[in-house]
Amino acid sequence: MGRRLKMGMIGGGIGSFIGDVHRKAAAIDGMIDLVCGAFSSDAEKSIKSGKELFLSDNRSYSSFEEMIFAEKLLPEAERMDFVSIVTPNHMHFEPAKLALENGFNVVCDKPMTLTIEEAVELEMIVERSGKLFALTHNYTGYSMVKQAKSMVFNGDLGNIRKIQVQYLQGWLSTSVEKTGHKQASWRIDPKRSGIGGALGDIGTHAENLVEYITGLKIDEIAADLGVFGDDRVLDDDGNLLLRMENGAKGTMSISQIALGEENNLAIKIYGDKGSLEWQQENPNQLISRWLEQPLKVFTPNGNDLYPEALNVSRIPAGHPEGYLEAFATIYKNFATHLMAVLEGKNIEKPDYPTVKDGVRGMQFIYAAVESDKNNSTWTKFK
Structure with missing residues (x-):
């Protein structure tokens, strides 16, 4: 495709275990760059987290709503290609819904939603949007x-x-x-x-x-x-x-x-x-x-x-691969699929967990x- 994919993140701010795991995993295969984020429901903590991750001030947002609407207004060559949601369960549905309805692909931590009703609705939103949705059941990687x-x-x-x-x-x-x-x-x-x-x-x-x-x-x-x-x-x-x-x-x-x-x-x-x-x-x-x-x-x-x-x-045989590499496989397969879509190509059976698994x-x-x-x-x- 000639460039790396651009990732935004919701959640995963200072002190977050799983946010750091997602960032490291997304970076392993050199296909993805973190370009923006709304890292906490606390606006001050979110901005501070962005600084620690060396993001520019105008790409560190105080809320996920602000991030999604602001990124949507950016030129296509600059805005994020997808958003990674690494919040607790009760904060999965609303960010995923808003991102999909505004044209962004989504990677989401599991379980997918707080309730079964949200899960069924999110599946319909994914289908209507035509966007990609990956669920990080990392052990399949x-x-x-x-x-x-x-x-x-x-x-x-x-x-x-x-x-x-x-x-x-x-x-x-x-x-x-x-x-x-x-x-x-x-x-x-x-x-x-x-x-x-x-x-x-x-x-x-x-x-x-x-x-x-x-x-x-x-x-x-x-x-x-x-x-x-x-x-x-x-x-x-x-x-x-x-x-x-x-x-x-x-x-x-x-x-x-x-x-x-x-x-x-x-x-x-x-x-x-x-x-x-x-x-x-x-x-x-x-x-x-x-x-x-x-x-x-x-x-x-x-x-x-x-x-x-x-x-x-x-890596060569005898060199252990583990948790981060398995997580990275989810991101790699999702990124490979998304790159193909952006190039107008089709992957018949992409290998990563989807909204249906959620x-x-x-x-x-x-x-x-x-x-x-x-x-x-x-x-x-x-």
Whole structure:
């Protein structure tokens, strides 16, 4: 295209963990420059954040509304090409809606919205606008997750019959929200997090990973949720049974009170020809087991990889790639698609999570909460 894409950011100001992650990830492949931002609902903090990021004073805005309308008035060669939304859940919908309706493409953190109603409306807005929308389910960006998906798609495992997925953390095993912990305080607050606690924060990642790798939709779930933290109202633990659309069975275990766990996201896929196992804390290994063959471990840049896995392996074999690189893959694939669109070209099957995945995530949260309230009855996605 002859130039880098220009990114604006909403949220992610001074002291933000996830904003810094997004900025680093967007920069890794050299396709994107941060050119503007509304980094906080506090105007003074937003302007100060812009200065620390070396943005010009006239591109650091006091609100997302000001940014979107001001950028729209700039010449096409200067204005942002897309906006990245890295705010808490309750501040996803309005900025995304305004950006799309004013001609800007969107990258948004997950879960996509605060409510299912917002998710469905946002899907319609994306379709009407004709703009691109990416959801940062970053774990789909790992090379070995791409390999697993390709192996399932190409029939290497045969018919999928059983799935086990877990996402275990322990950082909320004590009441850290009462100590001023910023990340905890909004995640346990239904006004800012929505009706799901751990469900929205990590459960949606597990749900998305299952559907991404297998290519199968979860048809219905039976959920038993727990609230262990003092004075909490949102779930911080849960066990779920899954029924897949092809008849396969599955289990999901999520927790943020599993003392000692760090970021233990892991998945096992069992077919009638073979099985796969992947762990996020050891992301460069994909373990495969077969009926009449020895166990085989796939690694990035190794032998027998599908193109989808090789395409996101950036460095030589034996050099670990991790969280930031997986995040960067979402940005890279989104940027590749957007550049093609701007050049009048078409990419038939862009590989990044979209608004439809965001709707699935919200359906998952609502179905799990409904099931739990009804004594873990089987509940379909609505």
